[in-house]
Amino acid sequence: MFQLHCPHCGATREEEEFSYAGEAYIARPANPEEASDAEWGDYLFMRKNTRGWFWEQWQHTAGCRKVFVVKRHTASYQIAGSWTLAEGKAHYLKESEA
Amino acid sequence: MSAYRVHRNSQRIDSQSPLKFTFDGKQMQGFAGDTLASALIANGVKLIGRSFKYGRPRGIIGHGSEEPNALIQLETGAYTVPDLKATQVELYHGLSATTTTGFPSLHFDLKGMAGTFARFMPPGFYYKTFMGPVKAAWPLYEKMIRMAAGYGRAPVEADPEYYDHLHHHVDVLVVGGGACGLWAATLAGRAGLKTLLVDEQNEAGGWMLSDASARIDGKPAMQWVNERLAELDSLGNVTVLRRTTAFALHEQNLVQALELCQDHLPIGSRNPGQPRQRLHKIRAHHVVLAAGAIERPLVYGNNDRPGVMTAAAGQTYLNRYGVAVGRNVLLMTHNDAAYDAARDLAEAGSRVTLIDTRLRGAADWRQQQAKQAGVELMLGYGIAQVHGKTAVSGAQLVQLDPFTNTVRGKGPRLSADSILSSGGLTSTVHLFCHNTGRPYWKEESLSFVVPDEGRQGISCAGAITGRWELSSALAQTHAATSAMLAGFGRSTHGDCPQGDEHEVAATRRLFRVPDGLAEGHGAKAFVDFQNDVSAADIHLAVRENYRSIEHVKRYTALGFGTDQGKLSNVNGFAIAAEALGKPISAVGTTTYRPAYTPVTFGALAGSHKADTFEPRRYTAMQASHLKRGALFETVGQWMRPWYFPQGKETMHQAVDRECLATRNSVGVMDASTLGKIDVKGPDAREFLNRIYSNAWSKLDPGKCRYGLMLDENGMVMDDGVTACIADDHFHMTTTTGGAARVLNWLERWHQTEWPELQVRFTSTTDHWSTTAVVGPKSRAVLQKLCSDIDLSAENFKFMDWREGTVAGVPAKVFRISFSGELAYEINVDACYGHYIWEQVMAAGDEFGITPYGTETMHVLRAEKGFIIVGQDTDGSMTPMDLAMGWAVGMKKPFSFLGKRSLSRSDTVRSDRKQLVGLYTEDPKVVLTEGAQILSTPDATPPAAMQGHVTSSYHSAFLGRSIAMAVLKGGSQRSGDTVYVWAQGKMHPAKVVSSVFVDQEGVRQHA
């Protein structure tokens, strides 16, 4: 029952306007045909299931339909921020390196 | 009759306004301002229920939401409300209430009389019954227990009243209208913040309503309260909601609060234009929790007898409602505060004996006050057990060891008609803990409390932090609120209000009053009254090795009731801690979850019910369908014609007629509800190649193609026909129910993986009306309406589409078929939908054109073996499982969604369930959809299931039943006989092709 900020609309709206769209930045293998069954299975099924700060995708399904990323704490439901996919990726990569 | 009315200057009832009401059919009288509980007590009612497990007689214990026993059924018929706490029901003229517990009657109780069930119902009763050796006997008990265990009865008639929701966005929400909450709201209001204060009671004041002697800033506390209320009223930026309980706190300070708008009014005087209750959804920048504290009783033998109450209840009934709870009162305490109750009762004329478990008793001034009022003090004693069964008659005292919680010697036996006890206060920490917060044990307050500093976005004020003295509670409130205001960049206007400073003696650390016997050997000492959990039960749970308090709770049912353990939890945790040999801080609390108090379903639903529960969507042809007598079914949110019965036709007869008319001449169906998405852009074609399993590179403008959409697991998720409008423009259709899902799916893949593709999606479902003209005469019908499209078989082929005019209306005509017949789908601007439908009906009249609905559509498509995604598939079917490998373009250069998964070890298994047709041996048998398929007729359970029936109909065209099914290795089992368990019988059936009609496709190409 939280509110999310859509970086595309520039508006903070109730969760009901959005749809959860899974863990962020799981890239589709560039050459699926060359992926082994295990690699393809990883891409399809394996998720982090993080307890703590987590990068996830949300889609503004009852608004602009854009997909964006949210950094949310899965236990406290605190939200650190929302970014467009491109902006968020820079933050995400910086954190992953750290 | 031991309780009686007295006049108190502090009383909030209006003795000039008597109100008549009935309880269990008996006429009684109370006064405006009474609760049902105060009026019942004044009328001498002591026995109000029977306990859940043992059938023990029970009376009113508390005075508010903490009440565990006094659950009543209010009113009858459509207005009835079950399990209200009598302590929270405001009395109104004509109120009628009945008891809810006690089978067959309150005064003759089977459980109570025989005590039969007690033996069978130790802690963990249900667990042991289902798991243990008694299992076989369960059916014998079940019926009796179910009858005996029930509380109130849910209404069976439609609710005649309505409910609504109101959303608030405020700077500050203050929860609790006691002295501390009022002061926090005052400071926030003076600072100019948009402030909302909610309070559970019919009037603000909190404990000040009960404590007649409290003073703030040198004047009576209620005078100060009224000044605050008047000031808040005068401030335009402050709203005060009474009778409004904040029952849940969620993420980002969303608080839900239930306002009882009209429950306090006689049913006949309620305004039908106003809601009965209103659910407030409050999003607050900052929440101030000033929810106060609730007094808990001590735990002692037979402490559940009617006439036993908390000291706070005794004081409240006296000072607020003008009801003295007894003429001969025993009051046991381990703290100073309860002396006030004893003093007030004695002043009002009751004979009061104060049993202080402490050898030295309270601070001198309190002892003096009590003695002056006529209270008899007994220091260093405790109550070992209460006497009396359906009403208190007295108590056996013991002398307590002053240092350890043990018995030092015998005490006197005293007579009494009312017994009160005070085991200290328990902070109302619930809301703080609903959203991940945890309380901590504050030893000097003997309570789990919330931190003084609150947490991000939440301030805690007053007794909720474990401050029991008014002066220190107000000081802490002032400091916490000032800190909050500083956070808003505002200053504090006003000095901290001063409560009287009192000297207070130390509290005795006591929860379970010892009776000199080992736990379980003396009289039952109850911790949780609603669930009949005794101190011995908690010890037993620990002996049976339940270590976590969460497990002890579930095993004993401690705190499970509608009171949510408001009286019982801390006592229960303390007793468990002792049994476990751990400090109570290490035992902790169970998890606090919403709702703080019960909330009606009506309030939660608000206006989201009946017609406004979910929107209904109608096509432009709705009036035509109604005129022709259609019956409807809901598909997604759409109301689709189901079938069009004529005269007294059954559905079966109507569908047979519609099917035959369509196959033999011409039928017409409203296909407007299919999802439609306009896909446009230079890369539209490439995008389709990636999102569909088929190839789209060679589809020219003017052509259509059936497409299968797979998820990344290779499973079919949607299907539909897509038309190429121009090289960079496609008209995609989806299943009726899948339109929104598919649009989001397209957006997600485009935005996350292929943002470089230049393509846009627009939902056009509502823009087009689609009339499907189906059957051998469909060309003839269309020819009458359309002169600018060459409809000849050579020039307008199957899977072509043409632009032109139909009946003068611009139209896109698709020659596609979901029935296997020659068919055209006329798409026009939705504004013309109704007109075109009627034009088609008129033009088809000479051919006996027959409108049909979804049922006939299903039969026609099943006769052709066309799947319905979601009926013949369930998210675990690949195109190969459906024998639709022809719709998979394995040679496409880009690895389309789901392609790689089609070669995983699991998807290439040959024994996967695959789509087949079934012919039952008896052509009249229509199998049940969902029926399981077996290999042999004489299988006994557990037998391996071979698959199940997905679609099954009677085909009038074939004169027999047909079925589609998914069957393990089905593609290799043509000609096999399988056995289908349906309607209580085994039906032999032959595996056949799932295309039952026109396998060569001659008809649709006509």
Ligand SMILES: [Zn+2]
């Ligand atoms: Zn948006």
